Amino acid sequence: MSPVRAELRKLLGLPTAWVGLVLGTLTAPVVLLLNAPYTRRAIAAGTLTDTSDLGLRDLGIGLIGPIVLGVIVVSSEYTSTGQDAPGARQLTATLAAVPDRLRLLVAKATALVLVVAAQAAVTTAATLTLTQVLYGEHAPAPAPARVVAAILYWTLTALLAYAIALISRNGIVPLTLLIINSSVVSVSYLLTKVTDLASYLPDIVGAQMFIGSADFPVEIAPVTAGLVMTAWVIALLVVGAVLFERRDV
Amino acid sequence: MITIDRISKTKSRTQILHEVTFEARPGRVTGFLGPNGAGKTSTLRILLGLDRPQSGTALICGRRYQKLDRPLLTVGALLDGSGAHRARTARAHLRWVAASNGLPDSRADEVLEVVGLTGDARKRAGRFSLGMSRRLGLATALLGDPAVLVLDEPVNGLDPAGIRWMREFLRDSAAQGRTVLLSSHLMGELAETADDVIVIDKGRIVIQGGLADVIGDHRTLEDAFFELTATEAGGPW
Ligand SMILES: Nc1ncnc2c1ncn2[C@@H]1O[C@H](COP(=O)(O)OP(=O)(O)OP(=O)(O)O)[C@@H](O)[C@H]1O
Ligand SMILES: [Mg+2]
Numbered sequence: 001m002s003p004v005r006a007e008l009r010k011l012l013g014l015p016t017a018w019v020g021l022v023l024g025t026l027t028a029p030v031v032l033l034l035n036a037p038y039t040r041r042a043i044a045a046g047t048l049t050d051t052s053d054l055g056l057r058d059l060g061i062g063l064i065g066p067i068v069l070g071v072i073v074v075s076s077e078y079t080s081t082g083q084d085a086p087g088a089r090q091l092t093a094t095l096a097a098v099p100d101r102l103r104l105l106v107a108k109a110t111a112l113v114l115v116v117a118a119q120a121a122v123t124t125a126a127t128l129t130l131t132q133v134l135y136g137e138h139a140p141a142p143a144p145a146r147v148v149a150a151i152l153y154w155t156l157t158a159l160l161a162y163a164i165a166l167i168s169r170n171g172i173v174p175l176t177l178l179i180i181n182s183s184v185v186s187v188s189y190l191l192t193k194v195t196d197l198a199s200y201l202p203d204i205v206g207a208q209m210f211i212g213s214a215d216f217p218v219e220i221a222p223v224t225a226g227l228v229m230t231a232w233v234i235a236l237l238v239v240g241a242v243l244f245e246r247r248d249v
Numbered sequence: 250m251i252t253i254d255r256i257s258k259t260k261s262r263t264q265i266l267h268e269v270t271f272e273a274r275p276g277r278v279t280g281f282l283g284p285n286g287a288g289k290t291s292t293l294r295i296l297l298g299l300d301r302p303q304s305g306t307a308l309i310c311g312r313r314y315q316k317l318d319r320p321l322l323t324v325g326a327l328l329d330g331s332g333a334h335r336a337r338t339a340r341a342h343l344r345w346v347a348a349s350n351g352l353p354d355s356r357a358d359e360v361l362e363v364v365g366l367t368g369d370a371r372k373r374a375g376r377f378s379l380g381m382s383r384r385l386g387l388a389t390a391l392l393g394d395p396a397v398l399v400l401d402e403p404v405n406g407l408d409p410a411g412i413r414w415m416r417e418f419l420r421d422s423a424a425q426g427r428t429v430l431l432s433s434h435l436m437g438e439l440a441e442t443a444d445d446v447i448v449i450d451k452g453r454i455v456i457q458g459g460l461a462d463v464i465g466d467h468r469t470l471e472d473a474f475f476e477l478t479a480t481e482a483g484g485p486w
Contacts, residue, residue, distance in 0.1 A: 013345065090332055
């Protein structure tokens with residue numbers, strides 16, 4: 001238990017973590033608000049008939065939060081602690097305190113899941129409430145299972161970022177990879193134009209856990225999508241853990 | 250009690266440690282001496298479970314560091330830097346370390362006082378000077394009031410008052426029955442602090458024993474050291 005408490009403190013004591021928390025929590029509701037006038041007109045004009053994904057659809061943009069959190073749980077251990085000793089890193093103190101590396105990784109993952117699940121719950125609740133306020137009866141409340149799936153997707157994405165950071169031992173690689181892919185150009189999405197297999201990449205398949213009607217090239221049932229996403233996360237976590245266990249610090 | 254038994258380590262295809270074997274006993278200050286690149290830090294990192302040896306064992310109180318449950322209650326370690334993330338205050342750093350081993354928050358302020366950093370508790374570690382970082386690192390090592398201290402170049406970066414304080418602190422610790430292992434290349438310093446001396450050169454232990462035995466017929470520890478490590482005085486030193 002103590003290592004988890006320590007990891008929670010470490011994470012919430014980092015200014016970058018709060019950037020991830022605030023950005024991740026506010027982005028989706030803000031985007032929803034900004035889109036409101038356009039969406040209202042579309043509903044009034046009858047061009048937007050399927051409103052079942054309103055709200056949930058915008059959650060994806062907030063994934064930057066879990067991605068940042070998942071990455072810095074690891075990258076903060078590897079950043080240099082000062083110019084006096086270029087090789088010195090927090091990881092030395094961390095492993096001195098919790099030398100069982102597997103136990104450490106579990107503690108870190110637990111702290112991350114607790115923070116991200118809470119963030120996802122708050123964001124999802126805010127986004128769905130806002131959708132109700134804005135569109136009223138036009139936007140039916142989604143089934144509870146879909147809401148849970150959305151929270152689960154956020155949590156799994158954080159763990160995916162965590163695993164990639166463990167493998168790369170820094171923050172730049174996973175942040176660039178995941179943020180560009182989830183916001184600027186989705187390489188995964190472009191790949192789906194080339195091969196149907198790309199539909200099983202984590203970010204494409206993960207969204208299908210809770211978004212039904214979007215134009216996915218291959219339709220995958222939510223539960224299957226969740227299982228595929230979980231398999232990705234487990235596979236990458238295992239690779240990350242084996243490397244972390246074996247490497248010299 | 251620290252027992253290092255035939256540790257060998259290869260890094261980047263070069264063997265940097267050759268069957269390193271020695272002991273550090275309770276109630277004594279053991280000085281680990283050697284020129285730059287001799288393998289002191291490498292040995293201590295293996296002792297602390299940070300790096301893996303190719304062969305050999307390093308035990309603290311009969312157990313590998315990785316097998317200690319709340320290690321900070323047994324071992325206090327000081328390596329390069331403070332180990333504190335730049336964005337954290339000294340107090341925040343000490344509090345998470347304390348929490349990880351089930352120690353109360355109040356320990357943070359207690360050890361800050363011991364190392365003379367009470368006034369800097371709310372300062373971020375990234376703003377610390379070299380000497381302040383070393384003090385914070387030592388404070389971290391003392392959190393669990395450990396019976397074993399492992400310190401890599403502890404006086405590095407300390408001012409004269411800090412060096413004197415460290416010397417007395419280490420002597421007191423040993424007098425209270427603690428095992429103190431410290432590496433250094435400051436011979437004068439070690440000659441005043443250490444009871445036992447281990448000399449390492451190019452990854453091999455060249456001599457170990459009581460301070461007087463290691464000095465032997467030489468005038469000073471420094472003379473003995475240069476003789477043993479075959480480094481010409483006035484050379485790179
Ligand atoms: N990552 C590495 N890859 C290859 N060689 C390394 C690595 N780290 C250390 N070494 C080598 O291992 C040897 C021992 O280094 P170590 O840091 O243990 O020396 P030291 O006795 O602590 O020296 P100093 O007094 O300068 O601190 C050196 O020759 C060094 O070049
Ligand atoms: Mg060294």
